[in-house]
Amino acid sequence: AQSVTQLGSHVSVSEGALVLLRCNYSSSVPPYLFWYVQYPNQGLQLLLKYTSAATLVKGINGFEAEFKKSETSFHLTKPSAHMSDAAEYFCAVSLKSSGDKLTFGTGTRLAVRP
Amino acid sequence: ETGVTQSPTHLIKTRGQQVTLRCSSQSGHNTVSWYQQALGQGPQFIFQYYREEENGRGNFPPRFSGLQFPNYSSELNVNALELDDSALYLCASSIGQGQEKLLFGSGTQLSVL
Numbered sequence: 532a533q534s535v536t537q538l539g540s541h542v543s544v545s546e547g548a549l550v551l552l553r554c555n556y557s558s559s560v561p562p563y564l565f566w567y568v569q570y571p572n573q574g575l576q577l578l579l580k581y582t583s584a585a586t587l588v589k590g591i592n593g594f595e596a597e598f599k600k601s602e603t604s605f606h607l608t609k610p611s612a613h614m615s616d617a618a619e620y621f622c623a624v625s626l627k628s629s630g631d632k633l634t635f636g637t638g639t640r641l642a643v644r645p
Numbered sequence: 646e647t648g649v650t651q652s653p654t655h656l657i658k659t660r661g662q663q664v665t666l667r668c669s670s671q672s673g674h675n676t677v678s679w680y681q682q683a684l685g686q687g688p689q690f691i692f693q694y695y696r697e698e699e700n701g702r703g704n705f706p707p708r709f710s711g712l713q714f715p716n717y718s719s720e721l722n723v724n725a726l727e728l729d730d731s732a733l734y735l736c737a738s739s740i741g742q743g744q745e746k747l748l749f750g751s752g753t754q755l756s757v758l
Contacts (some may be wrong), residue, residue: 567749574649574735574749575688621687632678632703633747635687 533558533624537636545644550594550609552639554622557603564605565623565633566596575621581605592616617643649750651736657756663724666753668736670717674748676700676741677719679711682733682752691734694719723755731757 538553556562563582567575579590586598596607605622622636650669658664670677676695680688690703694713708724717738723730733754737747 572751574751575737575747576749577747623687632690632693632701633680633688634690637685637687 533562533626533634535564535622535624535634535636537620537622537639539639540637541640541642543642543644544612546614547611550607550612550616550641552607552620552622552641554596554605554607554636555603556605556622556624558624558626560626563625564596564598565625566590566594566605566607567621567623567635569619569621569638571618578607578620612641612643614643614645617641649736649738649748651734651750651753653753654751655754655756657758658726659758660726660728662726662757663722664726664755666721666723666734666736666755668719668721668738668750670719670736670738671748672717674717674738674740676739677713678737678739678747679719679721680735680737681705682735683729684732688735691721726757728757731755 534557536555565580566578569575578594579588581588581598589595594609619638619640621638623633625633652667678693679691682688691705692702693700697713710722713719733752735752737749739747
């Protein structure tokens with residue numbers, strides 16, 4: 532069975548600072564990996580996804596993530612935090628693109644200080 | 646895009662009651678998935694419907710059931726509500742069964758008293 536672990540339920544950064552949200556996965560076969568963002572009272576919005584193409588994946592709003600098989604990691608980064616980045620971020624894994632469920636981590640709440 | 650619309654946005658029920666949550670998928674999306682997000686947790690997969698047939702189910706009891714209709718709408722039904730059913734229920738639609746292009750609704754917040 533696949534799973535993801537998000538280290539740090541709360542992360543706080545200053546505006547303009549680097550954002551690093553950590554995600555490690557466990558999967559018996561090559562996974563598909565996703566990062567979603569959830570703003571208050573809203574659903575989930577896809578930030579980016581890894582589906583076995585390039586290991587460095589660029590997403591929306593300046594975010595990117597790098598798939599590292601040797602470390603079983605898929606950490607999310609953004610060079611410079613903006614106040615509007617404050618939200619809950621979820622890492623998710625799927626075993627294949629067709630028909631399998633998404634298994635989510637427990638989320639990381641990002642706070643951005645002025 | 647019309648997006649995914651869920652109704653109602655909030656709902657309060659008492660233990661033992663039954664509830665129906667509704668979802669209107671993006672036009673043309675023939676797959677709908679339902680997720681339960683408990684407070685402070687990530688979403689958990691309930692089940693998926695593809696072309697009106699259940700096409701995968703998570704670790705949820707049979708009192709959680711669903712329907713998908715030809716007009717891109719769907720329902721999640723929960724019988725014999727329990728306190729632990731209190732959660733945000735998210736509907737997500739897609740074309741085909743792939744998970745990489747899910748479009749999520751804003752959810753229905755269910756409180757069971």
